[in-house]
Amino acid sequence: MSRKPYxxxxxxxxxxxxxxxxxxxxxxxxxxxxxxxxxxxxxVGLFRLxxxxxxxxxxxxxxxxxxxxxxxxLAFIFAxxxxxxxxxxxxxxxxxxxxxxxVPGNLIVGVHYGVLxxxxxFVLILAGVA
Amino acid sequence: MSTRTxxxxxxxxxPEQDQEPFFQTYTVPCDPDWxxxxxxxxxxxxxxxxxxxxxxxxxxxxxxxxxxxDGEPKLGCKAFLKDYGDKIRVExxxxxxxxxxxxxVIDDFIEKLESVKPYLIAKEPxxxxxxEYLQTPAQLKAYKQYSMCINCLLCYSACPQYGLxxxxxxxxxxxxxxxxxxxxxxxxxxxxxxxxxxxxGIWECSFVGAxxxxxxxxxxxxxxxxxxxxxxxxxxxxxxxxxxxR
Amino acid sequence: xxxxxxxxxxxxxGGAGLRAAIxxxxxDPKMNIVLIxxxxxxxxxxxxxxxxxxGVIKSNDSLDYHFNDTVGGGDWLTDQDAVELFxxxxxxxxxxxxxxxxxxxREETGNVxxxxxxxxxxxxxxxxxxxxxxxxxxxxxxxxxKYNSVKRLDEHYATDLIVEDGRVQGVVCLEMCTGKLKLVKxxxxxxxxxxxxxxxxxxxxxxxxxxDGMAMAYRAGVPLKDMEFVxxxxxxxxxxxxxxxxxxxxxxGYLLNKDGYRYLQDYDLxxxxxxxxxxxxxxxxxxxxxxxxxxEQQKGRxxxxxxxxxxxxxxxxxxxxxxxxxLPLVRDLSRSYVGADPVTDLVPVRPVxxxxxxxxxxxxxxxxxxxxxxxxxxxxxxxxxxxxRLGSNSLGELLVFGSRAGQNAVEHxxxxxxxxxxxxxxxxxxxxxxxxSLYTRKGKERVSVLRNELxxxxxxxxxxxxxxxxxxxxxxxxxxxxxxxxxxxxxDKSSVFNTDLFQVLELGAMIECAQTVVVSALERKESRGxxxxxxxxxxxxxxxxxxxxxxxxxxxxxxxDYLDVVITKSQxxxxxxxxxxxxxxx
Numbered sequence: 026m027s028r029k030p031y032x033x034x035x036x037x038x039x040x041x042x043x044x045x046x047x048x049x050x051x052x053x054x055x056x057x058x059x060x061x062x063x064x065x066x067x068x069v070g071l072f073r074l075x076x077x078x079x080x081x082x083x084x085x086x087x088x089x090x091x092x093x094x095x096x097x098x099l100a101f102i103f104a105x106x107x108x109x110x111x112x113x114x115x116x117x118x119x120x121x122x123x124x125x126x127x128v129p130g131n132l133i134v135g136v137h138y139g140v141l142x143x144x145x146x147f148v149l150i151l152a153g154v155a
Numbered sequence: 156m157s158t159r160t161x162x163x164x165x166x167x168x169x170p171e172q173d174q175e176p177f178f179q180t181y182t183v184p185c186d187p188d189w190x191x192x193x194x195x196x197x198x199x200x201x202x203x204x205x206x207x208x209x210x211x212x213x214x215x216x217x218x219x220x221x222x223x224x225d226g227e228p229k230l231g232c233k234a235f236l237k238d239y240g241d242k243i244r245v246e247x248x249x250x251x252x253x254x255x256x257x258x259x260v261i262d263d264f265i266e267k268l269e270s271v272k273p274y275l276i277a278k279e280p281x282x283x284x285x286x287e288y289l290q291t292p293a294q295l296k297a298y299k300q301y302s303m304c305i306n307c308l309l310c311y312s313a314c315p316q317y318g319l320x321x322x323x324x325x326x327x328x329x330x331x332x333x334x335x336x337x338x339x340x341x342x343x344x345x346x347x348x349x350x351x352x353x354x355x356g357i358w359e360c361s362f363v364g365a366x367x368x369x370x371x372x373x374x375x376x377x378x379x380x381x382x383x384x385x386x387x388x389x390x391x392x393x394x395x396x397x398x399x400x401r
Numbered sequence: 402x403x404x405x406x407x408x409x410x411x412x413x414x415g416g417a418g419l420r421a422a423i424x425x426x427x428x429d430p431k432m433n434i435v436l437i438x439x440x441x442x443x444x445x446x447x448x449x450x451x452x453x454x455x456g457v458i459k460s461n462d463s464l465d466y467h468f469n470d471t472v473g474g475g476d477w478l479t480d481q482d483a484v485e486l487f488x489x490x491x492x493x494x495x496x497x498x499x500x501x502x503x504x505x506x507r508e509e510t511g512n513v514x515x516x517x518x519x520x521x522x523x524x525x526x527x528x529x530x531x532x533x534x535x536x537x538x539x540x541x542x543x544x545x546x547k548y549n550s551v552k553r554l555d556e557h558y559a560t561d562l563i564v565e566d567g568r569v570q571g572v573v574c575l576e577m578c579t580g581k582l583k584l585v586k587x588x589x590x591x592x593x594x595x596x597x598x599x600x601x602x603x604x605x606x607x608x609x610x611x612x613d614g615m616a617m618a619y620r621a622g623v624p625l626k627d628m629e630f631v632x633x634x635x636x637x638x639x640x641x642x643x644x645x646x647x648x649x650x651x652x653x654g655y656l657l658n659k660d661g662y663r664y665l666q667d668y669d670l671x672x673x674x675x676x677x678x679x680x681x682x683x684x685x686x687x688x689x690x691x692x693x694x695x696x697e698q699q700k701g702r703x704x705x706x707x708x709x710x711x712x713x714x715x716x717x718x719x720x721x722x723x724x725x726x727x728l729p730l731v732r733d734l735s736r737s738y739v740g741a742d743p744v745t746d747l748v749p750v751r752p753v754x755x756x757x758x759x760x761x762x763x764x765x766x767x768x769x770x771x772x773x774x775x776x777x778x779x780x781x782x783x784x785x786x787x788x789x790r791l792g793s794n795s796l797g798e799l800l801v802f803g804s805r806a807g808q809n810a811v812e813h814x815x816x817x818x819x820x821x822x823x824x825x826x827x828x829x830x831x832x833x834x835x836x837x838s839l840y841t842r843k844g845k846e847r848v849s850v851l852r853n854e855l856x857x858x859x860x861x862x863x864x865x866x867x868x869x870x871x872x873x874x875x876x877x878x879x880x881x882x883x884x885x886x887x888x889x890x891x892x893d894k895s896s897v898f899n900t901d902l903f904q905v906l907e908l909g910a911m912i913e914c915a916q917t918v919v920v921s922a923l924e925r926k927e928s929r930g931x932x933x934x935x936x937x938x939x940x941x942x943x944x945x946x947x948x949x950x951x952x953x954x955x956x957x958x959x960x961x962d963y964l965d966v967v968i969t970k971s972q973x974x975x976x977x978x979x980x981x982x983x984x985x986x987x
Contacts, residue, residue, distance in 0.1 A: 027171045027579070027895075028254070028578055028579055028897055029170035029897075030170070030253060030254055030260050031170070031175065031176060031252060033176075033249070033253070035249075035250070035315070035319055040315055040319070041315070044226060044227075046313075046368060047315060047363070047365070050363045050364070050365070114362065114364060114377075116378075117381060118362075118381035118385065120378065120382060122293070122296065122297060124293050125293045125296050127296075169895055169897070170897050171895050171896065171897060188640060188738075199849075199900070201849065204893050204901040205892065205893040205901060206900075207893075207898050207900040207901075208900070209440075209444075210607075210608055211444050211607035212444075212446065212448065212607040212608075213607060213608070213643065214641075214643045214734060215733075215737075216448050216449055216532070216730070217444045217445075217448050217449065217607060218444065219440070235737070254897065254898050255578075255895075255897050255898040258898050260578075261441075265555070268546075269546050273546065274502065274543045274544050274546055274547050275500070275501055275544075281500055283493045283496050283500075286496060287500075287505070288499065288500070289510070289512065290507055291507060291509065291510075291511045292509065294511075295504060295507055298504075299504060302504050302539075303532075305535070306441075306443050331543075335502070338504075340502065
């Protein structure tokens with residue numbers, strides 16, 4: 026019996042560095058960290074609002090600080106990447122069959138961007154910006 | 156006839172002599188129209204009879220010749236030399252134990268394939284005299300894509316979840332389960348649930364999507380798995396409703 | 402040596418082997434069935450079949466039509482009782498496949514659809530896009546997983562049949578991942594190991610089609626029947642030999658020579674019409690189409706391409722939608738391998754060796770001359786294909802005779818007492834010694850050199866058109882190669898997945914099969930179907946309405962004997978194609 030199958034172990038910490046597609050995947054996953062942090066910041070903001078005008082101002086000042094600006098720019102960039110990379114794969118999860126054809130992936134993705142645009146506009150109007 | 160000289164770096168492993176795999180270099184005079192498999196056949200016929208690999212149909216339908224070429228999981232018969240430079244690195248598929256040279260042990264996959272009950276579990280039995288189950292072209296279209304899998308296992312080679320945890324049922328087996336679940340003649344979704352909707356089944360998948368990117372037959376196993384997650388989640392929730400099977 | 406006790410051993414897990422396993426498991430769930438294959442079942446060459454499987458189900462069709470098409474297509478060398486049974490059984494088998502989940506292409510009503518195919522009077526070919534063999538193979542393989550009584554020995558190479566007192570006792574096989582031999586004892590053995598197209602240099606066949614099972618049965622004393630009848634498929638891709646299904650022509654494709662002319666009209670195959678007409682022009686039988694290419698080549702009317710002489714397959718008028726729907730694999734193959742998109746370009750094609758009509762001699766029950774030994778599929782010759790097989794009859798053959806082999810094997814096991822088996826272990830150990838000796842002796846002939854010489858000689862001397870001189874020359878070459886094979890080198894001396902060893906064994910089988918092809922061809926001094934002699938151009942029903950039977954002779958050429966063809970309803974006549982054949986207009 027001279028079989029001796031050789032197992033090449035995958036590195037648990039650096040496997041994603043071996044190929045561009047894995048690096049892209051990790052980037053896509055990592056974007057949600059920034060989104061999560063931003064969500065926490067917003068929740069804290071809500072909390073601060075309830076604590077009175079001074080607390081609220083403190084929170085707004087934090088957002089306007091250099092560190093705050095840098096973070097928000099990064100978070101925005103990551104949010105865009107997050108949106109783009111998730112929207113891109115929706116057609117794989119959401120296959121809509123019409124007779125013998127499937128609704129084209131571009132259409133499904135397009136509708137997502139459309140809805141995003143409408144909601145964004147609505148929020149901007151509410152915020153008095155648009 | 157013009158030739159191209161290609162340097163092939165092939166990962167070798169001879170369990171009876173080698174402690175671990177190593178790269179061996181061959182200089183191969185190639186026809187520019189060749190695929191990597193043709194170059195391997197040249198090596199075996201003319202340069203080194205000891206090089207072992209699997210192949211058969213040479214027309215990307217039998218699934219035998221899966222390997223990693225310049226870091227990318229590909230079928231040897233579908234990797235055209237004209238798409239590569241003058242130095243090509245060939246390795247066995249990742250995430251499987253290496254048996255010998257480019258031959259990997261796929262017993263784990265065979266077990267997984269068998270475990271998802273990949274056969275038609277029919278709604279109502281029919282006799283031969285009653286003829287065929289009716290299935291419209293639209294109903295056929297619903298699962299057709301998922302029936303194209305040639306079991307080449309490039310998807311397992313690409314899947315980092317399978318690499319990190321080999322208990323994952325994996326893309327091909329789950330795509331095949333989906334093929335039957337989506338077949339209008341089949342009612343086996345519940346029977347396949349234990350394996351498919353288990354922790355090692357669809358829920359181990361984090362939608363990296365590498366499997367669908369490397370699939371030579373456009374089966375889109377990643378899509379199959381995500382779609383199964385949706386139906387499985389719905390199944391789970393509705394099972395709590397009155398009349399649900401809990 | 403490890404011994405495995407089984408009731409039925411099946412060698413080969415392609416369409417016929419898998420169907421036999423299911424049939425046996427259903428006939429008796431308590432039987433121990435061992436399915437031995439040198440590749441995982443889904444790699445079997447059944448997967449490469451594209452076009453479809455013919456079966457009478459439409460109301461404008463009849464079993465008689467299918468019978469007559471097959472008998473005429475086979476140039477009257479078919480055994481008509483077997484053809485009768487075949488055309489009767491095949492619609493049931495195809496329906497059974499559908500019940501098992503086979504994704505047949507459908508009509509709008511939901512009923513199974515049919516497409517036109519060569520040599521068939523009425524459209525009757527069931528299809529699953531242009532991957533019918535692939536879908537059938539996977540359906541059969543996945544269905545066998547339902548039966549616990551079917552145990553598989555994947556990647557085990559069967560080397561020898563064990564026969565004692567004219568009865569089969571089992572099979573010796575080599576476990577490919579360890580190099581160890583195993584003895585599978587069984588009262589019934591079914592050989593379903595496929596054809597031997599690889600004895601030619603240019604073939605649609607995959608690496609595994611080396612005639613191992615044919616050679617194994619032949620060495621055990623079973624004659625190989627009608628081996629001289631080798632089918633050239635008219636449309637293979639030049640260079641690689643990859644198959645482009647007859648379905649291309651069924652859907653309406655044209656074959657054009659260098660002048661853009663549909664040359665088949667010059668060869669008694671009818672007149673050129675824009676829409677396909679069954680049994681006419683491009684939908685004529687395969688032997689006549691391949692022969693027409695040869696004639697065009699002689700006249701200098703073929704196209705000189707970088708791969709040699711070709712003709713053009715024109716599918717541009719079919720439109721992208723139809724091609725994507727019905728011929729998607731053809732499109733992918735054509736674009737990948739010759740850089741031609743059938744939607745916009747002419748595709749270069751040429752005849753390519755595709756199928757062996759001949760094989761292990763069996764009767765209508767898939768039984769051979771050895772008690773308990775059965776054969777089915779391309780490795781067998783019943784014969785339903787005669788001198789030329791019609792496209793889409795082969796996939797059906799796997800099911801009908803695979804099923805019969807399985808059922809009859811069960812019956813045999815039930816009604817047969819265990820044999821004494823005194824010499825079984827001895828024979829197994831002799832088989833082991835033969836393989837071990839490959840490791841210890843020096844040898845001086847390289848496998849690939851012998852293989853190349855063999856295959857090229859076959860193409861040169863035993864191709865589409867043959868003559869006494871060319872056949873004799875190839876005969877001598879094979880004897881030389883056979884002799885040199887005794888000195889073949891095993892350059893890889895390892896045991897774990899030693900593909901050099903497998904190729905050495907395969908070459909042995911190829912040499913035996915090649916010899917039967919050429920000697921049978923030499924002895925048959927007539928032209929019939931796929932066997933065309935430049936020196937004997939006519940069909941001779943007086944002397945040769947018989948099957949050639951090649952018997953193994955370890956020291957020289959095979960001994961050729963003859964067996965009468967079974968004629969029932971259809972007396973030999975002229976083969977008629979073109980308008981006179983009255984084929985369906987599409």
